[in-house]
Amino acid sequence: MLEDWLTTEGQPAYRARQISDAVWRQNARTVEDLRTLPAPLRARLDESFRLDTIAQDEIQIADGGLTEKILHLLFDGALIESVLMHYPARGFVGPGRAIHRERHTLCISSQAGCAVGCPFCATGELGFGRDLETAEIVDQVRHAARRLAATGSRLTNIVFMGMGEPLLNLERVLEAVAILSDPRLFALGARHVVVSTSGVVPGIRRLTALGSQFTLAVSLHAARDPLRDVLVPLNRRWPVAEVVAAARDHARITGRRVSYEYVMISGVNDTDIDAAALATLLRGDLAHVNLIPMNPVAHTPWAASSPERVAQFAAMVRRGGVGVTVRANRGQDAGAACGQLAADRAGEPPAPAVARRRDEIVRQSEAALRGNRSSDGLPAGLEAAVRTGGAR
Numbered sequence: 289m290l291e292d293w294l295t296t297e298g299q300p301a302y303r304a305r306q307i308s309d310a311v312w313r314q315n316a317r318t319v320e321d322l323r324t325l326p327a328p329l330r331a332r333l334d335e336s337f338r339l340d341t342i343a344q345d346e347i348q349i350a351d352g353g354l355t356e357k358i359l360h361l362l363f364d365g366a367l368i369e370s371v372l373m374h375y376p377a378r379g380f381v382g383p384g385r386a387i388h389r390e391r392h393t394l395c396i397s398s399q400a401g402c403a404v405g406c407p408f409c410a411t412g413e414l415g416f417g418r419d420l421e422t423a424e425i426v427d428q429v430r431h432a433a434r435r436l437a438a439t440g441s442r443l444t445n446i447v448f449m450g451m452g453e454p455l456l457n458l459e460r461v462l463e464a465v466a467i468l469s470d471p472r473l474f475a476l477g478a479r480h481v482v483v484s485t486s487g488v489v490p491g492i493r494r495l496t497a498l499g500s501q502f503t504l505a506v507s508l509h510a511a512r513d514p515l516r517d518v519l520v521p522l523n524r525r526w527p528v529a530e531v532v533a534a535a536r537d538h539a540r541i542t543g544r545r546v547s548y549e550y551v552m553i554s555g556v557n558d559t560d561i562d563a564a565a566l567a568t569l570l571r572g573d574l575a576h577v578n579l580i581p582m583n584p585v586a587h588t589p590w591a592a593s594s595p596e597r598v599a600q601f602a603a604m605v606r607r608g609g610v611g612v613t614v615r616a617n618r619g620q621d622a623g624a625a626c627g628q629l630a631a632d633r634a635g636e637p638p639a640p641a642v643a644r645r646r647d648e649i650v651r652q653s654e655a656a657l658r659g660n661r662s663s664d665g666l667p668a669g670l671e672a673a674v675r676t677g678g679a680r
């Protein structure tokens with residue numbers, strides 16, 4: 289398309305390559321940055337194209353500079369978030385010693401808001417805004433790459449663990465990953481990309497069929513259906529057994545290990561029974577569990593499990609034969625739970641609404657903890673999102 293435009297402008301074909309290099313290698317943000325082009329062509333480009341879909345950024349620093357939380361304002365007023373996490377190099381080279389190279393991981397959003405509505409998640413509470421365009425997904429990465437380049441560093445990993453359910457915006461997520469892993473464009477190997485899903489089974493099966501090289505992460509949070517119905521409402525459509533069966537097939541066919549995310553919520557999903565159920569569910573699979581203490585969010589009555597409880601739970605799962613890692617929570621001092629910056633911007637909901645929501649969450653989870661499955665179907669908004677997201 290750019291080539292066609294250049295032809296109608298009477299420009300030589302090599303201009304497309306110059307523009308592509310400036311955009312992808314030098315990370316140009318505006319047409320002004322396309323220094324290799326003659327000024328009249330820059331002016332014409334400026335009239336016809338925009339190199340950036342993000343209107344404004346607001347950055348909050350946490351963890352003594354190791355975490356940067358970015359709120360991006362898009363041109364239609366939508367707010368999304370990305371989080372850049374720096375992991376310094378660890379270890380020394382030497383016999384029998386592992387060296388962990390410096391890593392820079394970016395967590396990006398695939399949608400503005402989310403229709404799934406997990407009650408411990410700030411994004412879920414915001415509700416669904418809209419799908420992001422491919423360029424809006426890619427531009428979060430370009431912004432981070434630009435900041436890193438200023439300090440002589442490069443982005444090493446990308447995780448789709450920001451706002452939104454990537455498998456309900458699958459076409460654009462796939463397009464974005466294709467651009468990011470194209471050696472002529474962003475040139476980050478697909479193996480350095482993690483796509484996290486709350487369990488959209490047709491989406492997982494599609495990824496398997498495509499033979500995608502990126503890592504699949506499944507947000508499990510409970511191994512028992514009654515509880516998962518509440519913690520991840522999508523479970524009422526695709527229950528635990530179906531999600532795990534799809535993930536297992538994915539691991540078998542692609543040979544790639546699946547990660548399971550498990551947010552630890554005190555007194556809700558962290559009991560011995562839950563640990564045993566989790567180990568039984570995943571034993572023998574090409575799988576690994578990440579335990580993440582819940583980040584506090586305003587509207588829920590819940591809190592993170594204590595570090596002791598997390599350690600006990602991890603030990604039980606490990607003894608049960610499943611690999612497990614306890615993840616540190618990054619950026620708590622910058623409201624780092626997914627969607628929190630945007631939620632803060634949306635303003636505090638009135639106190640009675642918060643109280644009603646908390647009561648509802650307690651009622652639902654109490655029934656679930658007694659082992660009763662919710663008879664509710666998907667909420668109407670989620671039903672619509674599943675349909676338009678192309679996952680039936």
Ligand code: SAH
Pocket residue numbers: 402408409410448449450451452453454484485486506507549550551580581582583584585625626
């Ligand atoms: N929608 C997708 C991807 C984005 S959410 C999914 O759910 O997998 C990315 C991760 O952040 C999920 O594992 C989610 O459970 C986790 N998360 C959401 N709210 C959190 C909170 N309050 N504390 C800790 N982790 C949270």
Ligand code: SF4
Pocket residue numbers: 402403404405406409410411412413450451452453486507626
């Ligand atoms: Fe959506 Fe993921 Fe948050 Fe659940 S945890 S509401 S699926 S963004």
